[in-house]
Amino acid sequence: MKLDILMVGVGGQGTVLSSNIVCDVALANGFDVKKSEIHGMAQRGGSVVTHIRVGEEVFSPTIPEKSADIVVSFERMEFLRYDEYYGKETTLILNTQVIAPPTVADGSAQYPDEKVAQTKKIFSKVYETDAISKAMEIGNPKVAGMVILGILAKAVPFKKEAWEQAIKDRVPPKTIDLNLKAFDIGYNI
Amino acid sequence: MKKVLSGNEAFARAAFEAGAGVVSSYPGTPSTEITEHAAHYKELYTEWATNEKVAMEVAIGASLGGKRAMTCMKHVGLNVASDPIMTLSYTGVNAGLVAVVADDPNMYSSQNEQDSRHYARFGKMPMFEPADSAEAKRFTKEAFDLSEEFCTPVLVRSCTRVSHTQTVVELEDRAEAPHFEPENNIPKWVMIPANARKRHRIVENRLLELQELAEGDKYNNYVIRDKSVGVICAGVTYNYVREANPEASTLKLDMVWPLPMEKIKKFSKLVDKLYVVEELDPFFETEITAAGIAIEHIDRSLCGELSVDAVRALFNSEEYEVEPDMSLPFRPPSMCPGCSHRGIFYAINRLKLFVTGDIGCYTLGLLPPLKAINTTVCMGASIGMAHGLDKASENMSEKSVAVIGDSTFLHTGINSLINTVYNNGHSTVIILDNGITGMTGHQPNAGTGCDIHGAPTVKIDYVNLCKSIGVKPENIRVTDPFDIAACMEVLKEETSKKEPSVIITNKPCIFADRSVVDKPYFIHEDKCSGCRICTRLGCPAILWKEEDRVAYIDENLCTGCHLCIKVCKFGAIEQRSK
Known part of the structure; x- marks a missing residue:
């Protein structure tokens, strides 16, 4: 078994919690796991990327070219920056939330909607969702990451109970129910 | 466990x-x-x-x-x-x-x-x-x-x-x-x-x-696999090598100094071709070659980091470089919405001052639209460099400022300020006191008022510190960095003086003190003239709607800092009442 997951997003979107849970689940299932992050600096807004690698024995902390099994993009265009990692075997899990880069924000550049549409066609499978709206349905946009995690859980061969346990271990006790609800929404999409 | x-x-x-x-x-x-x-x-x-x-x-x-x-x-x-x-x-x-x-x-x-x-x-x-x-x-x-x-x-x-x-x-x-x-x-x-x-x-x-x-046996062990290729490597590079070429024999250096030259010699005799794979400088390669051990030279770049693909390319004598897609709108880290550095940087930009900068979040003042950093060398360098500029050029102190954060000032800036005062410099130093070490993730420092555990402790008084060094009290100006007009006035006054001056900003990092976060602002589309002046603040919460030619505010990002209302000449920006 070999599972390489690339998670990309924008600083402040909270990708860290999701990726930590993936690691816990992989470990609980008896696998070796490595997770490497480039989270930029403390400021919000920069591009962030996390490599998660699961297998019998994992060497490199970063995923080799073209070998990501799953790309999770927490922002609509961010996966475009990391095209060296995916190919036609890769699954894309895409949150359709748009966070405008500075040059788009000030009107000097266009958001690359066309390129997003074209590049999506490369992937073997695409799961697309507006995770913020889904999270709003249960009353809190902050659990959007859990909705995405639910979709990811469905796409990989670990039991649902292992995910639920890892979520219980990682989130603040008062928010367990809310997080599990958000996870379920993603899992059942 | x-x-x-x-x-x-x-x-x-x-x-x-x-x-x-x-x-x-x-x-x-x-x-x-x-x-x-x-x-x-x-x-x-x-x-x-x-x-x-x-x-x-x-x-x-x-x-x-x-x-x-x-x-x-x-x-x-x-x-x-x-x-x-x-x-x-x-x-x-x-x-x-x-x-x-x-x-x-x-x-x-x-x-x-x-x-x-x-x-x-x-x-x-x-x-x-x-x-x-x-x-x-x-x-x-x-x-x-x-x-x-x-x-x-x-x-x-x-x-x-x-x-x-x-x-x-x-x-x-x-x-x-x-x-x-x-x-x-x-x-x-x-x-x-x-x-x-x-x-x-x-x-x-x-x-x-x-x-x-x-x-000895405890460290630096080799494993013989395929005898045709042996690789000496260390650290994370070992993992890249193992994945790129799983059959290669390896000598993994757990201790990178001193080097086990006898063991390396022995390993070299067990394999047909000996390679050294290392990131950055040819540190092992230089030492091993100097010890008279023959290695296959790999022509490689001494810059950047390796990866599985980069190591594969080394063995195939190929060039390896990932070309970023330059057509995509760039997403650099930027000063956060509500950042207390933004206003004074806007003022510096308006006055077209030359800025010797330092290491911290404010280095991001370099980026457009603020474009208000001209140098960054090392921790504390801004103040010494401003003094050197002043001594090298007749009127430079009137057209330049040093910009340094509170933590960096306490790190190695303070010595330089003493030097400026002692040697009759004329430069103006801005201490951006946001009460925290920001860029590394909001650690407290001697100017915060609490220790690493959040327990209360002595808080540095920058005004009295500067006074005691010998900066004249009238040349020490505590300024609200969100008050652009006041910032410009103070900057003009202090840079014109033929004496050392210190401007200290007094608003916290929004992560150091969440109490400053306020209700978000919004833009009345009918009042917005489309002049874009608010977008020149470089605030990530202020966006431009090309189809309507108006600016708007992402209220999820806005922290209610009210800097934008200071630049809008049309009264188009207003705070939400709830």
Whole structure:
């Protein structure tokens, strides 16, 4: 078994919690796991990327070219920056939330909607969702990451109970129910 | 129990398990989280020091006092701490002393990509290099033992891909460290020339003994697989090599200094072709070649980091470079919405001042649209450079300012300000006091009012500090950085003076003090003229709607700092009432 997951997003979107849970689940299932992050600096807004690698024995902390099994993009265009990692075997899990880069924000550049549409066609499978709206349905946009995690859980061969346990271990006790609800929404999409 | 830990968590865990007593560090990416995690162990005394040299000296004192001590820093932090550690190599230690230094190949968050291995050779100290978190913990624990056994400081080299990678680690209990009485040994600890000459001989002998250890079975082992190719490598590069070429025989250097030359010679005879694969400088290659061992030279770039693909390319004699898609709108880190630096940078930009900058969040003032940083060299450099500019050019002090954050000022800026005052400089220094060490993730400092645990402590009074240095009270101006007009006025007044001046901003980082976060603002589309002046603040919350030719505010991002209403001439921006 070999599972390489690339998670990309924008600083402040909270990708860290999701990726930590993936690691816990992989470990609980008896696998070796490595997770490497480039989270930029403390400021919000920069591009962030996390490599998660699961297998019998994992060497490199970063995923080799073209070998990501799953790309999770927490922002609509961010996966475009990391095209060296995916190919036609890769699954894309895409949150359709748009966070405008500075040059788009000030009107000097266009958001690359066309390129997003074209590049999506490369992937073997695409799961697309507006995770913020889904999270709003249960009353809190902050659990959007859990909705995405639910979709990811469905796409990989670990039991649902292992995910639920890892979520219980990682989130603040008062928010367990809310997080599990958000996870379920993603899992059942 | 097994857990997934980052390299930095593992370094902290090692200090805990090794029975260490004192951890003192200054924050620096990618090393910061080591000390943050160490602070979670109540058995350890942990502190943020004012700079890496101070932290190193605290660690030396703790070792002298009989407690195992650790100090952690980024690669350039070791430059600051190099003065004490170079002579600490001579004095040796009492209880074990370990310095963790984290390099940043590819400069994800650094001003250079210097290779710290040179310090081990330079200072004649042993250096370990772990490949993952499990080794980070094991080597760091053993480094404490080694430090005591050989009476030497021990360096442990990390890098971004070890510090910020989580891997599986077996947790162990805290052991009781060996007992050391505080030491009073003048020939050992007082490095006057007569004593230091004797200690230097001890250092040279120690290095030979350490070399014997490096040659032994405990470290630096080779595994013979395919005999046609042998690879010498260390740290995270070992993992790239194993994945890129699983059949290759490997000699993994756990200790990167001193090198086990006999073992390397032996390995070279067991394989047909011997390669050295290393990131950054040809450190092993130079030493091994100088020892007369034939290696296959790999023509490679000395810049940036390796990867599985980059290592494959090395063996195939191909060039490897990932070309970023330049057609995509760039997404650099930017000053956060509500950042207290934005207003004064806007004022600096309007006055077209030349800015000697420093290291911190405000370095981002470089980016458009603010474009208000002209130099960045190292921690504290802004003030000395502004003084040099002033002395080199007749009117430069009227057209330039030094910009430095509170933590950086306390780190190494204060000495430079004393120098400016002492030598009758005319420069203007802006201390951006936001009450926190921002860029590394909001650590408290001596100007915050609390320690690493959040416990109240003395808070530096910058005004009185500057007065006591000799800056005239009328030239010390405390200014609200959100008040653009006042900032411009103060900047004009102080730069025109033929005397040293200090401008101190007084609003907190929005992460240091969440109480400043207020209701968001919004833009009345019908009142917006489309002049775009608000977008020139570079606030990530202010966006431009091309189809309607109006600006709008992302209310999820807006922190209610009200800077934008100061620049809107049409009264189009208003705060939400709830």
